[in-house]
Amino acid sequence: MRIVVTGLIGQYPFGGVIWDYIQYVLGFQALGHDVYYLEDTGVWPYDPVKETITDDCTYQVRALERIMGGFGLGGRWIYRNAADGKFHGAGEALARELVKGGDLLVNVSTASWFTDYEVGVKHQMFLDGDPMFTQIGMHDPDKGDYTKRLRAHDSHFSFGLKLGDADCRVPDTGIRWKKTLQPVALDWWPFVQEAPEDQFTTVMNWASYKPKVWQGEEFGQKDIEFLKFADLPLHTPQRMVIAMGQGIGRKRPTEMLEGKGWTILEPDEVLPDHAAYREFLRRSKGEWSIAKHGYVAARTGWFSCRTACYLALGRPAVVQDTGWTDHLPEGEGLLAFSTLEEAVRGIGQIDADYGRHRRAARAFAEKYLDARVVCQDLLDQAGIG
Secondary structure, three states: OEEEEEOOOOOOOOHHHHHHHHHHHHHHHHOOOEEEEEEOOOOOOEEOOOOEEOOOOHHHHHHHHHHHHHOOOOOOEEEEOOOOOOEEEOOHHHHHHHHHHOOEEEEEOOOOOOOOOOOOOOEEEEEEOOOOHHHHHHOOHHHHHHHHHHHOOOEEEEOEOOOOOOOOOOOOOOOOOEEOOOOEOHHHOOOOOOOOOOEEEEEEEOOOOOOEEEOOEEEOOHHHHHHHOOOHHHHOOOEEEEEEEOOHHHOOOHHHHHHOOOEEEOHHHHOOOHHHHHHHHHHOOEEEEOOOHHHHHOOOOEOOHHHHHHHHOOOOEEEEOOOHHHOOOOOOOEEEEOOHHHHHHHHHHHHHOHHHHHHHHHHHHHHHOEHHHHHHHHHHHHOOO
């Protein structure tokens, strides 16, 4: 099949963002398909050096040339500058041909809408990576156009593994959401043989956007959940290191967190690209992480794309339960927690038998997260496999 995958790699060519999108391209390609990456977001470029929106997409184009070339995809990417409408990379003619006559368009997290294209692709697939918040947005009367475009896809998938379950509080949209996980291109995330640094880590943002309201209740970001576990370093001898963005309004309480024993790193300094991101995870002993408050409170079953990468490397993970334990196994290599006591216990269990847990982590990734398996499952569930 001829497949086009959308994304935000050019707009945000940083750390984990790159992997979130590129692994779909690599996964479908590994299955033998003819795959291209197309970024046409309708959003003007952002220059991180000048820290401003600009009409100049030089930074985006150079980043894509470097990144895609590194994955052997040098002739398989297209970027459109919203400021002037010009296409870069493989060009406008191919972009329009793919959207008009391709077999599958994989729209990852509303990255592109293709408003001025002749859309004739045989199947449009939407992937929701932000359950609860996506569905709240669909009920917003001011986002009618967004909802219409989302509904126009032929199949709809979500990282929310519990969507449709009786105890899941995600609002009904009339869509039957199919379930999926983040694909990991295992060849790019090999099992790590050497010993790690003695630290549990994660990568996160204090708060990515303001809370959303549904039926009078606020559903918030990671800041709310993190504060519930702020005392964790006081209860474990394990070193805890977080590459943590300062969040909207730069409200991260750095001094308070460091006073409780957390080591806080600036993501833009230590994780400038996908290679540094992978190396940060690789050197870690394992991951400890919370989820967005909205994922937890709504019992979405969301499972992290970042955790998937830790597991692939054979780095065990202790992560907050959003309800994903109702659909995925846990206890070896991957441990869930809902309370501070459970988090402390999970870290201790991994420390006590690290070899067993790291092998189990890799085995989990091979069974559930292998990009070839996940991408084939997308095709099968959509009925186009």
